[in-house]
Amino acid sequence: DAGVIQSPRHEVTEMGQEVTLRCKPISGHDYLFWYRQTMMRGLELLIYFNNNVPIDDSGMPEDRFSAKMPNASFSTLKIQPSEPRDSAVYFCASSARYTEAFFGQGTRLTVV
């Protein structure tokens, strides 16, 4: 398996633009997580899904952030409109019921 695949690896956008981050989990994994990593706040859980259903979105910072998982092999995290304070590395991870979480390589987002 190729592991968790995230795209793009790097994204630079202007303030106010919509940004969409993508994630393909490991086949057979039924949990999917979105984390954000910043120097100030470290690694924070934004949202996680089980069997494509959002279970806990309490970490989503505000209504500008939304996440979807339309099927077992794809998820998106959308920011609209983006702001400079959203600049961070966004990680997607997946796991199965009795496995540890496997992380993608992350998307480095810069909002200017």
Place this chain on the structure above:
Amino acid sequence: GNSVTQMEGPVTLSEEAFLTINCTYTATGYPSLFWYVQYPGEGLQLLLKATKADDKGSNKGFEATYRKETTSFHLEKGSVQVSDSAVYFCALRASGSARQLTFGSGTQLTVLP
């Protein structure tokens, strides 16, 4: 709520030195404990884990023992290498049905030749 407190970094060591990175946690019940490692420009990789008290996780010469009495999971390695330079994260997963991880702040380790 659950939390993980990690030794502040950065840590700089010479090759073959002994490494300890402290980690303590706060959680109800019996969480599972993990150490993840992040190499530059990459995602997090699981280094080792322990799922119950007194368990010892080990991998690549690294070890950590789940100490319920001191709520700790300190990472150790007897002889570090330059290739061990990375950021190390301690994390917990609460007992029960929750699957998400709570991470510490990370410790940057640099090993000099």
